[in-house]
């Protein structure tokens with residue numbers, strides 16, 4: 001049975017081949033990749049799906065700044081092993097990670113992806129919210145979601161990488177609690193609404 005678990009450092013060796021299979025080496029030229037250059041994924045929000053020792057899926061989040069000082073998250077890449085796509089792994093990973101991000105008080109998530117897939121999670125046009133990326137992107141695929149209602153209010157500007165620096169003490173203690181809970185959550189169950 002597939003299990004959602006936190007990504008560990010040793011999983012990187014399995015994740016890269018999956019990303020290569022799903023996106024090819026062209027991925028490194030994309031604006032979202034350029035933003036992530038020199039950053040580390042946020043450990044508490046980076047999950048994999050494994051079945052026995054086989055990696056089935058990965059999702060990662062990165063710290064970004066919108067405009068001058070608004071901290072936010074960049075979601076991606078998410079990739080599911082081609083022969084296991086369409087089983088609900090993608091939906092489960094996104095729902096789980098967004099819930100953890102909300103529990104940890106992150107406010108805003110952006111991504112570049114197909115709106116037809118991401119609208120089910122509440123993502124809408126980022127360009128229409130006066131956000132921009134520091135490189136080429138198809139406007140319709142640049143998406144944003146508020147994790148707390150109203151958190152985009154007054155927020156506008158260009159996204160840059162980095163920024164979620166020293167964690168507020170409250171968030172750190174909740175990170176530790178959440179990490180423990182997720183480590184225990186080893187069974188995979190698609191949400192009823194998926």
Ligand SMILES: CC(C)(COP(=O)(O)OP(=O)(O)OC[C@H]1O[C@@H](n2cnc3c(N)ncnc32)[C@H](O)[C@@H]1OP(=O)(O)O)[C@@H](O)C(=O)NCCC(=O)NCCS
Pocket residue numbers: 022023076078079080081084085086087088089090091092112113114116117
């Ligand atoms: C996109 C991806 C992460 C979705 O994960 P998944 O586990 O296959 O998807 P789920 O099983 O959770 O959901 C399947 C549903 O999403 C739909 N879907 C999948 N990709 C979609 C897309 N790009 N646009 C619109 N709908 C999409 C499927 O048609 C299916 O719909 P149905 O349930 O009505 O049949 C996965 O297919 C994948 O890794 N694709 C290649 C890499 C990629 O494109 N990553 C996303 C970059 S933003």
